[in-house]
Amino acid sequence: MLTNTTLNPAQQQAVEHIGSPLLVLAGAGSGKTRVITHKIAHLIYRHRIAGHHIAAITFTNKAAREMKQRIGRMLKGDRAGGLTVCTFHSLGLLLLRSESHRLGYRPGFSIFDTQDSETLLRELSHQDSQQDLDLAELRQRISHWKNGLQSPEQVLADAKDEQQLLQAHFYAHYQRQLQAYNALDFDDLIVQPVRLFEQHPQVREHWQNRLRHLLVDEYQDTNASQYTLLKQLAGLNNGLTAVGDDDQSIYAWRGARPENISLLSKDFPNLKVIKLEQNYRSTNRILQSANHLISNNTHLFTKQLWSGQGLGDQLRVMPCKGPEHEARRIAGDILKMRFRLGDEYRNYAILYRGNHQSRPLEQALREYRIPYKVSGGTSFFESAEIKDIIAYLRLLANPEDDPAFLRIINTPRRGIGASTLEKLGLHANQRHSNLFTAARELGFLNQLPENARRRMEWFTDWLQGKKQQCTQTDPNLLVHDLVADIHYREWLLESCNNRKTAQKRIDNVNELLAWITRLASDQDPADGIDQLLSQLSLMDIIERNSSDQSADAVQLMTLHAAKGLEFSQVWVAGMEEGLLPHHSHLDTGQLEEERRLAYVGITRAKRQLTLSYAVQRSRYGESVDCEPSRFIKEIPKQHVTWEDGKSDPASPEARQAGKAHLSNLRALLND
DNA sequence: ACGCCGCGTATTTTT
DNA sequence: TACGCGGCGT
Numbered sequence: 001m002l003t004n005t006t007l008n009p010a011q012q013q014a015v016e017h018i019g020s021p022l023l024v025l026a027g028a029g030s031g032k033t034r035v036i037t038h039k040i041a042h043l044i045y046r047h048r049i050a051g052h053h054i055a056a057i058t059f060t061n062k063a064a065r066e067m068k069q070r071i072g073r074m075l076k077g078d079r080a081g082g083l084t085v086c087t088f089h090s091l092g093l094l095l096l097r098s099e100s101h102r103l104g105y106r107p108g109f110s111i112f113d114t115q116d117s118e119t120l121l122r123e124l125s126h127q128d129s130q131q132d133l134d135l136a137e138l139r140q141r142i143s144h145w146k147n148g149l150q151s152p153e154q155v156l157a158d159a160k161d162e163q164q165l166l167q168a169h170f171y172a173h174y175q176r177q178l179q180a181y182n183a184l185d186f187d188d189l190i191v192q193p194v195r196l197f198e199q200h201p202q203v204r205e206h207w208q209n210r211l212r213h214l215l216v217d218e219y220q221d222t223n224a225s226q227y228t229l230l231k232q233l234a235g236l237n238n239g240l241t242a243v244g245d246d247d248q249s250i251y252a253w254r255g256a257r258p259e260n261i262s263l264l265s266k267d268f269p270n271l272k273v274i275k276l277e278q279n280y281r282s283t284n285r286i287l288q289s290a291n292h293l294i295s296n297n298t299h300l301f302t303k304q305l306w307s308g309q310g311l312g313d314q315l316r317v318m319p320c321k322g323p324e325h326e327a328r329r330i331a332g333d334i335l336k337m338r339f340r341l342g343d344e345y346r347n348y349a350i351l352y353r354g355n356h357q358s359r360p361l362e363q364a365l366r367e368y369r370i371p372y373k374v375s376g377g378t379s380f381f382e383s384a385e386i387k388d389i390i391a392y393l394r395l396l397a398n399p400e401d402d403p404a405f406l407r408i409i410n411t412p413r414r415g416i417g418a419s420t421l422e423k424l425g426l427h428a429n430q431r432h433s434n435l436f437t438a439a440r441e442l443g444f445l446n447q448l449p450e451n452a453r454r455r456m457e458w459f460t461d462w463l464q465g466k467k468q469q470c471t472q473t474d475p476n477l478l479v480h481d482l483v484a485d486i487h488y489r490e491w492l493l494e495s496c497n498n499r500k501t502a503q504k505r506i507d508n509v510n511e512l513l514a515w516i517t518r519l520a521s522d523q524d525p526a527d528g529i530d531q532l533l534s535q536l537s538l539m540d541i542i543e544r545n546s547s548d549q550s551a552d553a554v555q556l557m558t559l560h561a562a563k564g565l566e567f568s569q570v571w572v573a574g575m576e577e578g579l580l581p582h583h584s585h586l587d588t589g590q591l592e593e594e595r596r597l598a599y600v601g602i603t604r605a606k607r608q609l610t611l612s613y614a615v616q617r618s619r620y621g622e623s624v625d626c627e628p629s630r631f632i633k634e635i636p637k638q639h640v641t642w643e644d645g646k647s648d649p650a651s652p653e654a655r656q657a658g659k660a661h662l663s664n665l666r667a668l669l670n671d
Numbered sequence: 672a673c674g675c676c677g678c679g680t681a682t683t684t685t686t
Numbered sequence: 687t688a689c690g691c692g693g694c695g696t
Contacts, residue, residue: 060685089686113686186686221685254684354682356688376684495672538686560683582682597683620681621687 007031007038014241015039018047021240021268023219023261027305028290028603029281033245037070037217039241041643043213044075052082052214055092057230059221061539062563064090067217075180076616084211088226092189093534095196099203108530109396110183111537114139115382116403117174117185124173133170142171146187147255148222149194179433182400190225197232208235218564219244223255231267238270246301247294250560250597252589264301279305281566281606283312289609289635290602297592297633305603314535314641317632318612323357323574327364330571334554334608335369337569345371349555349567351601353580357573358556371553376561381539385492385505386512392482393533396467399432414459414493420452436460473531476520482515501671559601570605572598575613576626598631 009014010627014024015038024033036056042047056071057066068085084091086196093111100109112120118139125133145155152172159165178185184192197204211233216222219242222230242264249258250556265271275310279287287305295302318333320326350361358374365372380386390409391404398404410416427439428671438444440460445453461560462485469478483489492505519535556569574580602609614629632640 085684092686191686250683251685253682318676356681558683579682584682618687 001009001054005649007034008276008278010274010278011035011038014276017045017272017274020272021234021264023264023273024241024276025261025273025301025303025387026245026276026543027303028248028448028600029279029307030276030305030387031280031427032245032276033067033070033217035276036241036243037074039215040071041074046151047440049087050082050212052084053210054542055084055086055091055211055213056215058085058087059215060558061087063087063217066444077444085090087538088222088229088536089189089634092193092229093538095193095207096184096189097534099196099200100608102200102203103196104179104512105192106182106398106400108182110394110398110404111189111534112178112183112185112403113381113537114186115387117142118178118595120403121170121174124170124177128170134306137166138170142174143187144184144255145171146185146191147225149191149225153294158564164408172519173425177319180397180400181402187225189277190229190418194225194228195234199416201432204232204235208233212237213239214455215241217243218248220246220249220258220261221251221256222260223257224260224337227257227260227263232269236333240268244305246299247297247303247596248563248600249559250563250593273301275301275303277303277305279307282603283309283607284306285312285314285406285608285639286602286605289639291368291601292636293595293631293634294667295597305372313641314609315635315642316610316641317606317628318610318643319628320612320614321362322614322616326361326573326612328367328608329387330361330573330612331364331368331370333571334365334569339609341569343568345552345554347568349557349562349565350571350573351559351604353355353558353560353597354574354575355580361556361573365554365556365603365638370555371551372556373553378559380508380511381536383505383508385488389479389488389509389512390533390536392486393461393529395436396470397529397533399435399436399467402428403433405435405439406660409459412488415455416459420448420456422446436463441466448512449643451664465469470529475527476517477531479516479519479532480527482510483513520567538613559597561636562604566604566606568606569608570601570609571610571612572601573612574617575632576617577629578619578624579617580629580631595631595634598629643670 002585008031011034014022014035024032024035026035043054044051045169056064056067064086069082072087084094088093096103096105096109097107097635100107104289118135121135121138121142125135146151150158152168152175155171156165161169197207198297203398214230214234216230221244230240230242244261246258246261249256252258265273282290284307287307291303291305306644318326318329320516321328331352334345337343338345338348352358352361355376362372364372381390388408391401391407393466394404396409402530406421409421424435424439424444428435428443431438431441431443435442439456446459448456466478466482466485473481488504489509494504495502518538519532539647555565559572572580575598577583580598581591585591585594610631611629613625613626613632616622616623619625
């Protein structure tokens with residue numbers, strides 16, 4: 001990163017360009033976020049454009065948060081007012097919240113996450129008595145159709161065989177059911193605004209006029225529907241700035257279309273293209289290696305990254321006997337290097353292709369007493385206790401959310417059982433109403449035995465009371481009251497026979513409540529539970545781990561997760577044929593994406609880079625012999641030192657480093 | 672409501 | 687080989 005506030009000529013040009021759409025091809029470490037933030041400041045200060053006419057769009061909440069911080073530091077106070085900095089999905093939500101009525105959604109609509117979608121599909125498949133259905137695959141197929149802006153009708157018409165017809169049928173059914181629940185899935189947050197703009201040109205014009213300047217980060221990651229939405233919003237305003245790097249496109253497998261980069265010059269003939277090739281991150285040896293590697297891919301635009309930082313150390317290639325040996329060598333290496341360079345652990349990273357590779361690494365790091373942090377894994381929002389609380393809120397905001405109703409009706413236990421619910425389902429079906437409404441109707445209640453009726457009435461009355469409370473109390477207080485009312489923590493303690501898991505769950509609930517308090521404190525108190533819920537649904541708080549960023553620890557993560565980050569010292573583990581490139585991605589198009597993955601890994605390193613591989617690794621139970629990755633051979637020889645394959649991690653030097661490390665630990669303990 | 676067993680599967684992951 | 691999930695049995 002640049003330390004002063006000047007921009008290089010290409011950056012300057014990108015910041016000052018105005019009057020036609022702009023594509024900034026920003027190589028790794030070339031300061032793309034810097035261009036976006038400076039351009040926003042430029043638009044506001046130089047061109048006197050009001051903040052509410054500008055939107056910066058990112059893919060992840062994390063990126064949005066970082067950008068907000070950086071813009072906040074640049075703009076003084078009120079100048080940032082009205083500025084939109086958010087993810088694609090939040091932008092979609094913003095559009096939908098103000099225009100939902102035009103699409104047949106009612107306020108308070110629910111947002112289904114991937115799990116909710118899959119559960120819904122499971123139910124539909126049971127209703128259809130279709131047992132042998134790959135639900136995850138079906139869900140992905142539907143998501144793919146949606147992102148390609150194909151309606152169920154189109155897909156039904158285009159179905160080529162029995163299988164496709166069946167899937168199309170489920171797609172149609174799924175979409176109808178979502179509508180009935182007044183719910184949207186993640187894909188809908190993009191697709192429905194696109195539909196809205198197609199059907200209502202005047203609404204589209206309104207938003208074109210509102211968001212005159214769009215700045216898109218990581219543009220190579222856009223999928224078809226996101227691109228369409230961008231085109232619709234950009235209109236003829238000439239206010240589009242797309243910043244991206246085709247060499248860092250590593251998400252084609254989930255629908256990203258890097259060809260959107262070349263599409264841009266077709267759709268906008270007056271497109272201006274600017275390349276950023278000066279890198280502020282790495283040594284030239286690292287950059288030349290990366291350049292050479294990626295030159296094996298086909299390119300529409302070629303870039304040559306260079307840096308003013310000197311040649312730097314050679315890259316090292318470390319052959320290992322197996323994953324465990326590899327892990328120990330890396331751990332020993334880290335100790336040695338830390339002894340030599342005295343850098344903090346947080347500047348060291350170990351990157352790998354698949355999450356399963358973290359295990360031997362973690363073990364070795366523990367053995368060597370090296371603090372580490374693994375990023376990735378299961379998310380907070382997937383845990384049952386969080387989904388429970390959110391389901392309560394969803395139902396309060398949206399009485400038509402039957403899945404939420406079913407989730408919480410008997411959680412915690414209220415003695416409302418299967419037979420009662422069956423009657424309720426039947427009644428709701430007859431009346432074409434949602435479960436919550438049906439549950440309060442006398443026609444239904446009269447069918448129930450005395451006990452069941454009492455319980456049901458007690459519950460729905462309580463819920464109705466809460467609903468009224470929504471309009472009066474602030475959402476923060478409401479949620480805290482709610483959790484206390486249902487004795488949720490107490491129930492967790494009772495229902496988990498393991499004290500530890502119960503405590504963990506209670507901690508999660510407390511953490512959620514703390515976040516809600518925080519979210520509520522910096523939002524307009526007039527915004528009700530809807531607003532709170534949509535923030536939670538879009539997982540704005542996933543990065544809760546950022547609180548323990550203070551911990552000085554070696555970073556372990558997948559290559560995918562490392563995009564956008566940088567570290568002084570980087571190890572890329574498992575540089576083998578079959579792993580990177582992955583054995584299932586060996587044909588041309590996919591191989592290029594694997595190469596980009598290696599490219600992303602290499603370009604994360606600022607100073608030292610080590611590539612390791614194992615000559616033997618067990619795959620699916622049996623041990624296979626491995627060759628070093630072809631990508632290693634694609635790096636110029638003069639930049640690479642091959643280490644001795646047999647070297648012992650417990651070498652004298654490593655022992656010495658280990659001793660020093662231990663005495664440091666002792667010194668810390670004595671403090 | 673929970674636990675165990677057997678089967679199938681085995682990159683990457685955000686919203 | 688290992689893990690996760692679904693189904694079945696207690």
